[in-house]
Amino acid sequence: MNGFQKVLLAAALATASAQASALAVTTTASGSDLVDTIIGTGVTIDYGSINYVGSNTQAGIFTGGLSAGIGIDKGILLTSGAATNAVGPNSADDTTTDLGSAGDADLNGLVGGSTQDANVLEFEFSTTGGDLFFNYVFASEEYNEYVDSEFNDVFAFLVDGINIATIGSDPVAINTVNCGNPLSTTGSNCDQFNDNDPSDGTPSYDLAYDGFTNVFTASILGLSAGTHSMKLAIADRGDGRLDSGVFIQANSFSDIPTPPTEVPEPSTFTLMGLALAGLTLRRRTQ
Template identity: 35%
Template sequence: MSVFTGYSGGAGSLVDALLGPQAGLQIVPGSVVYSGASGAVSYYDGSIAQLGMAAGILLTTGDGTPQTSNTASNYGVSNGTAGDAQLTAAVQAAFSQAGATYDAASLSFSFTVTDPATRYISFNVVFGSDEYPEYSDAIVDIAGVFVNGVNVALFNADPSRPLSVLKKNEVDGGFAANQNVGIEYDGLSKVLTIVAPVVAGVNTIKIAIADTNDSILDSGIFIAGLRALNISGCDLSGIYKSVVDEDHGVNGAEARVGLDSIAARTFYELTAVGGSGGNGGQFG
């Protein structure tokens, strides 16, 4: 069975693939839109163990079904498609000399939460790129996650640190050269959990990625496990900010912040009470 299954239409199936079990979200009918080349997105089956990601989807700036080995040092597919205005604004906020974006792929939809106690959504991402490490000090490909119009895919709420293989994201994002992970990208982040606030009623989300300045080398974002974060239904009293604190092994009260303190536009790693910092925290 293939690790990646190509997209053949029906954007609602992409949303179905990235929702976690018992997600606690209702998708607004008719709201799902995929924009980009059909070959730039795929369904991921979760079988690359070293990646650490559950089954979901892969959005890319080129090839949505990349090779499952890293054999090309300069891998990329140019789809000849347009960029994305929100990503262009985000990359220009990070790099004053940035130009346009190209080969954008995005998935957007509206949703409501099914429990009034829900105040946040969470989901996991891994960012990979063939621009790493040669171009990590330059203008790099960018991904964004816009929840109710706000880009939550910024490290430490800093507009100069969008989700990318930018050198100054290397520690917080856990970016490293691909040594033995079964994917074509030269560099990969660790699994990052994004938490974003939601409102009562209808919310919007847009997940997007694009090439910056050219359409040569590919980048991709794996997304999985989108779900509501229901405070009342979880044995959870805090969040451990190991990404923000630049200590990937933290645990205990020193790193704990209340749920009311969550800032938008910040990556967080989550853990249940009594657990330790790290990826894949479980909630009641």
């Protein structure tokens, strides 16, 4: 190996190392810390109403999201498994933390079946502007092989019981935002989906989830004066295996919209190859 090749290799190693540590997640079960992270302008929180449901490692506060390619740099992460499992690179097709915990009744109603491993953050708030907005990204390990199956992991943002995490009239979920199974250029809202599945080639993003949505904005307009309830919830559906997560942008829970950041081009992991040629993919035993 000549000197120039050594320099290139060193640069590749440094780049891969920086990318692999770009997304950082600090787990917390403090509902107040989670709420404080997402609150923006024009919103007042009733801190006595905050209720967190989930394990100590199921939710967290993240940074470095832009480097990971998700379009949100920092905020909170709620998951149906372990929050730290979100950190890339994506070296496995079946990252799982099966908590064996209960689902959520509201989410059961959205997907027409039982859910498991629910992670919920609830609180009451008032807004001076009458409107509410916040930005989020949904990601999952269920992509792409379980698209259009019963393993339709789901989440919801319920304002006074009404889900505002929708695409059209459907809740955002595995089966409503995808590029098909097998992966193609079709599917449901394929133009809003980013593939990161090692089964379909070298993962492009420094994120452990196999796929994720573009940055979406949840909104509700014309809220009446007074106090309103907010419920953020995510869960596995069908069984407790294969994690899903929802990233919510810091300080975007506001009475005015926060412009989302454009998702950067996929990271160039091909410098190192990630040793994917020898990657062993373990499928779910159904």
